[in-house]
C-alpha cells in the first residue's frame with residue numbers, strides 16, 4: 001500500500017452483500033428523525049408495508065424487523081413452530097448450515113439433507129423424506145433460494161411440487177436474503193409460507209432491516225405455535241401495522257431508504273432488474289471460464305445471478321488473492337465461508353451495478369490474479385466485454 005492516508009476514488013464493494021447503497025437512497029435517509037407515533041410516520045409506514053409486497057409477489061402481510069437477516073430467520077421459525085418440531089432443511093452451504101444451527105438452538109429438531117456445497121437443494125430427496133414421514137412429524141421444509149456461500153440457486157417451484165407430490169402438510173419457508181430483487185421470486189405463485197429477506201443485498205439498503213412475507217397457512221400455524229417469543233412476535237405487529245405503525249421504535253431512517261428503494265425498483269421494472277442481474281452473471285462466468293478457473297456451482301441451471309463463487313487453483317490461497325486485490329485496487333471480494341474458507345472467492349454482482357461497475361470489478365480480479373501469481377489465461381475481461389457489447393442492453 002502506498003504511504004498515504006487518502007485512498008482516491010470510490011471503494012469497490014463487490015462482496016455478495018452488503019452491496020453498494022445508491023446515492024439516491026443515502027440522500028433519502030439523510031433526514032431528521034420523526035416521531036414514530038406521530039401522524040407523518042403513518043404515511044411512511046403504510047407505504048413501505050404495502051409497497052414491499054410486489055417485490056415478494058405476495059398478497060399477505062410482510063413483517064418488517066429492525067434486525068439483520070438472522071433475526072428474520074428466527075422470527076420465521078418461532079412464530080410458526082413449537083419446541084420439538086421437526087424441520088427438514090437442505091445443506092446447500094454455509095447459510096443453510098447457520099439456519100439449521102439456529103433451529104437447533106431454539107429447540108427445534110432439524111433433519112439435515114447432506115449437500116456438497118456445489119448445488120441447490122434436491123427436490124427429489126425432499127419428496128422422498130416427506131413420503132417417508134407418514135406421521136407428519138416434519139412441520140416445515142426450509143431452503144435457501146440463493147446460497148450466498150456457493151452461488152447455487154434452488155428451484156423453489158420444484159420444492160413446492162415435491163411437497164405437493166408427497167401430499168405432505170409441512171410449511172415451506174425460503175431464505176431469499178441474497179436473491180430478493182435480484183433473481184425472480186414469487187411468494188404466492190410458488191406456494192411459499194414464509195419468505196425471509198434482508199435489506200442489505202438486492203434491496204440496495206444498508207444492513208438493519210429484515211422481512212417475513214407470510215401466507216394464510218403460516219398465519220394459521222402461528223395461532224398454535226407455543227414457542228416463546230416477544231420481540232419477534234407477528235401478532236404484536238398486526239395492530240400497529242394496520243395503521244402504519246410498529247409495536248416498538250422502528251428503524252425510521254432505514255424505512256425512508258426502503259421507501260426510496262421501492263420507488264427505484266418500480267422505475268427500473270422488476271423484470272429489467274432480473275434481466276440485468278442475469279446478463280451480468282453471464283458476463284462474469286465468461287470471464288471466469290476464460291481465465292480457466294472453475295466455478296463452484298456444478299450445474300449450469302443452478303448458476304446464481306447475484307454472485308459467482310470461483311475456486312482457486314490447488315496450492316493457491318483465495319484469502320491471499322483477496323488481500324492483494326484489496327491492497328492494490330481498493331476492492332473487496334467475498335471470502336470463502338465455512339467448509340470452503342480460503343478455497344474460493346466470491347464476486348458479488350448484485351444490487352446497484354451497471355456494465356462499467358462490473359467491468360471495473362472483473363478488471364480488478366484479472367489484475368489481482370496476475371499480481372498474486374495465480375495461474376490463469378488472460379483475456380477474461382475481454383470475453384466479458386465481448387459478451388456485453390454483443391448482448392447490448
Ligand SMILES: *Cc1c(COP(=O)(O)O)cnc(C)c1O
Nearest residue numbers: 068069070095146148177178198
Ligand atoms: C447474508 C445472508 C444471510 C445472513 O444475514 P445477516 O443479515 O448477516 O443476518 C442469511 N442468508 C443468506 C442467504 C444470506 O445471503
